[in-house]
Amino acid sequence: MAESGAAPVPVRDLEELRAFAESFAAALSPGDIWLLRGELGAGKTTLVREVCKALGVPATRVVSPTFTLVQEYEGGRLPVVHIDLYRVDPGKALDTLFLEEVFERSDCAVFVEWPDVALGLIPPDARELVIETGPAPTARLLTRRPFNPSGVTG
Ligand SMILES: Nc1ncnc2c1ncn2[C@@H]1O[C@H](COP(=O)(O)OP(=O)(O)OP(=O)(O)O)[C@@H](O)[C@H]1O
Numbered sequence: 001m002a003e004s005g006a007a008p009v010p011v012r013d014l015e016e017l018r019a020f021a022e023s024f025a026a027a028l029s030p031g032d033i034w035l036l037r038g039e040l041g042a043g044k045t046t047l048v049r050e051v052c053k054a055l056g057v058p059a060t061r062v063v064s065p066t067f068t069l070v071q072e073y074e075g076g077r078l079p080v081v082h083i084d085l086y087r088v089d090p091g092k093a094l095d096t097l098f099l100e101e102v103f104e105r106s107d108c109a110v111f112v113e114w115p116d117v118a119l120g121l122i123p124p125d126a127r128e129l130v131i132e133t134g135p136a137p138t139a140r141l142l143t144r145r146p147f148n149p150s151g152v153t154g
Pocket residue numbers: 011012013014017038039040041042043044045046047086113137138139140
């Protein structure tokens with residue numbers, strides 16, 4: 001199980017982000033669920049891509065799931081399911097069945113971008129990875145913390 005509640009990790013550029021992704025991937029276990037927090041362009045998809053690469057997923061398989069909602073990457077040390085709920089309208093009923101099925105799986109690691117429309121479905125043992133930008137354009141601060149099911153995520 002990847003560490004949660006660890007000290008924030010600053011990275012200066014994509015190369016350091018890659019190094020973070022490698023150690024993160026090494027600690028990842030089947031059944032882990034990570035909610036990815038951060039503004040547009042913070043690097044959520046990039047992080048998933050680098051984690052997949054570190055797990056040994058063939059690079060050509062890793063695409064953004066923005067238009068597909070859910071994408072599964074196989075061929076690495078463990079399967080990765082990448083969900084992006086950005087385009088889900090919060091005012092409309094979400095087809096929750098596929099999400100419930102993914103969250104019940106114990107064979108893969110799951111990453112969720114823009115999880116707020118599905119908070120009620122997310123198991124309480126999920127964790128959050130917050131990606132903050134700045135001060136330099138390629139600098140990021142990566143903070144792991146427990147999921148707060150009350151929805152107050154700070
Ligand atoms: N240190 C870094 N870590 C992550 N991404 C970086 C870093 N430096 C530069 N970038 C760039 O920032 C962009 C991040 O885009 P990405 O699509 O990963 O963001 P996102 O958080 O998934 O956005 P969205 O909410 O729109 O899905 C990429 O173009 C990436 O190359």
